[in-house]
Amino acid sequence: xxxxxxxxxxxxxxxxxxxxxxxxxxxxxxxxxxxxxxxxxxxxxxxxxxxxxxxxxxxxxxxxxxxxxxxxxxxxxxxxxxxxxxxxxxxxxxxxxxxxxxxxxxxxxxxxxxxxxxxxxxxxxxxxxxxxxxxxxxxxxxxxxxxxxxxxxxxxxxxxxxxxxxxxxxxxxxxxxxxxxxxxxxxxxxxxxxxxxxxxxxxxxxxxxxxxxxxxxxxxxxxxxxxxxxxxxxxxxxxxxxxxxxxxxxxxxxxxxxxxxxxxxxx
Amino acid sequence: xxxxxxxxxxxxxxxxxxxxxxxxxxxxxxxxxxxxxxxxxxxxxxxxxxxxxxxxxxxxxxxxxxxxxxxxxxxxxxxxxxxxxxxxxxxxxxxxxxxxxxxxxxxxxxxxxxxxxxxxxxxxxxxxxxxxxxxxxxxxxxxxxxxxxxxxxxxxxxxxxxxxxxxxxxxxxxxxxxxxxxxxxxxxxxxxxxxxxxxxxxxxxxxxxxxxxxxxxxxxxxxxxxxxxxxxxxxxxxxxxxxxxxxxxxxxxxxxxxxxxxxxxxxxxxxxxxxxxxx
Numbered sequence: 144x145x146x147x148x149x150x151x152x153x154x155x156x157x158x159x160x161x162x163x164x165x166x167x168x169x170x171x172x173x174x175x176x177x178x179x180x181x182x183x184x185x186x187x188x189x190x191x192x193x194x195x196x197x198x199x200x201x202x203x204x205x206x207x208x209x210x211x212x213x214x215x216x217x218x219x220x221x222x223x224x225x226x227x228x229x230x231x232x233x234x235x236x237x238x239x240x241x242x243x244x245x246x247x248x249x250x251x252x253x254x255x256x257x258x259x260x261x262x263x264x265x266x267x268x269x270x271x272x273x274x275x276x277x278x279x280x281x282x283x284x285x286x287x288x289x290x291x292x293x294x295x296x297x298x299x300x301x302x303x304x305x306x307x308x309x310x311x312x313x314x315x316x317x318x319x320x321x322x323x324x325x326x327x328x329x330x331x332x333x334x335x336x337x338x339x340x341x342x343x344x345x346x347x348x349x350x351x352x353x354x355x356x357x358x359x360x361x362x363x364x365x366x367x368x369x370x371x372x373x374x375x376x377x378x379x380x381x382x383x384x385x386x387x388x389x390x391x392x393x394x395x396x397x398x399x400x401x402x403x404x405x406x407x408x409x410x
Numbered sequence: 411x412x413x414x415x416x417x418x419x420x421x422x423x424x425x426x427x428x429x430x431x432x433x434x435x436x437x438x439x440x441x442x443x444x445x446x447x448x449x450x451x452x453x454x455x456x457x458x459x460x461x462x463x464x465x466x467x468x469x470x471x472x473x474x475x476x477x478x479x480x481x482x483x484x485x486x487x488x489x490x491x492x493x494x495x496x497x498x499x500x501x502x503x504x505x506x507x508x509x510x511x512x513x514x515x516x517x518x519x520x521x522x523x524x525x526x527x528x529x530x531x532x533x534x535x536x537x538x539x540x541x542x543x544x545x546x547x548x549x550x551x552x553x554x555x556x557x558x559x560x561x562x563x564x565x566x567x568x569x570x571x572x573x574x575x576x577x578x579x580x581x582x583x584x585x586x587x588x589x590x591x592x593x594x595x596x597x598x599x600x601x602x603x604x605x606x607x608x609x610x611x612x613x614x615x616x617x618x619x620x621x622x623x624x625x626x627x628x629x630x631x632x633x634x635x636x637x638x639x640x641x642x643x644x645x646x647x648x649x650x651x652x653x654x655x656x657x658x659x660x661x662x663x664x665x666x667x668x669x670x671x672x673x674x675x676x677x678x679x680x681x682x683x684x685x686x687x688x689x
Contacts, residue, residue, distance in 0.1 A: 207425035327520030
């Protein structure tokens with residue numbers, strides 16, 4: 144049994160789960176763009192607070208959310224470490240040759256908050272949307288490109304299949320790792336090059352099995368009459384209801400509040 | 411001796427995916443035993459063998475292999491593998507090497523054996539699964555399903571662990587492939603080893619095992635002899651399994667011959683009947 148991983152869909156009866164996936168994707172991307180307009184740490188803290196509040200509305204166990212953030216911690220630590228110790232500026236703390244500058248401290252907090260917010264936004268989207276819904280949402284977003292003869296259906300099918308294969312590949316990697324460990328493979332000792340090399344017996348069968356699975360899937364789809372470029376209809380309705388307008392309204396209010404705070408701090 | 415003391419395994423605690431895979435499992439397996447682990451899908455069989463092989467740490471409890479506590483101590487993987495190893499389901503999906511020799515040699519090399527010893531182990535393991543040295547230079551990917559399975563089993567046998575675990579060793583094989591694998595497990599591989607195998611095939615249980623451990627919802631429901639297991643029709647039904655034909659037939663024959671033993675094969679039944687006829 145594979146472990147629960149970051150952003151995995153978790154079913155609850157929440158407002159977020161019921162939201163139209165197209166709107167959800169658009170709003171998350173909207174906030175990912177909006178975040179880059181802010182420069183004040185206070186604005187980021189308020190944004191982070193909004194993220195925490197929104198996360199509670201997903202009805203997902205908060206401890207499980209924190210646990211799933213574990214893999215991100217390394218990236219966070221790495222980024223903060225470099226900003227903190229390698230940014231030039233006004234010295235704040237001296238520890239022998241190591242100097243922590245005021246600018247470095249500010250930048251590390253700033254980048255850490257930005258990363259955490261981006262992670263929370265992604266989490267909000269993927270943990271409340273099934274892979275099928277994500278693909279449907281994506282398809283609806285790129286639908287207008289059909290005018291330019293862009294292969295929207297094919298691309299969304301590729302996205303849908305790829306997303307659905309993610310947990311399968313995780314399971315498979317786990318299974319192959321255990322199988323190779325049963326033959327004495329050690330993935331934890333040695334330097335970085337030794338460790339990278341030790342993963343070859345995992346990567347090779349993983350890739351081979353993925354190709355085999357893709358091949359079998361293609362045959363199975365053709366056996367059920369799948370034809371590329373055929374005209375398709377969708378079982379899912381793409382309607383905007385009360386929830387969607389409420390989500391857009393809340394997003395506007397959040398944006399306005401964040402911009403007001405940003406302007407006041409910079410004034 | 412292999413020992414599990416109050417072992418609990420909980421997957422993804424504190425999440426919506428929380429699952430108690432093993433609940434308070436206690437068992438002892440002695441050297442030389444042939445143990446079948448049975449149960450429905452999701453009953454905890456795979457988790458049990460992963461815990462036994464030290465591939466996952468239990469949430470609670472201890473796993474002791476020949477006085478080596480693998481849950482408490484930080485032990486190198488190679489030290490665990492020397493004592494216990496596992497052939498997973500569909501093991502041929504783990505192949506990565508260009509030749510059969512390289513594939514089988516992967517385990518012995520990880521143990522740090524010399525080149526001459528690796529060669530010796532590989533050749534012996536290949537013979538133990540009924541294949542000759544002409545296979546050594548072939549690509550493992552070009553072999554038949556049954557041959558691939560044999561190579562995969564040989565790749566673990568070459569490590570020569572004291573305890574060998576097999577997870578559904580005959581699944582997805584044709585009749586001939588299945589019979590061949592079973593023959594070599596019974597006649598060659600299991601001779602000097604403790605064998606623990608997971609199966610849904612009750613004929614395999616009757617043919618290889620001398621002890622059965624039945625699991626349900628992560629708990630041990632039955633732990634005893636093969637005969638005692640198959641005598642308990644209610645338990646077998648509860649687990650969703652079936653009594654092997656030869657066992658049921660032997661039981662029916664006891665209405666005519668009260669001392670008729672339980673036979674694991676049709677040939678065995680015929681032999682017994684012939685003996686009865688000849689007096």
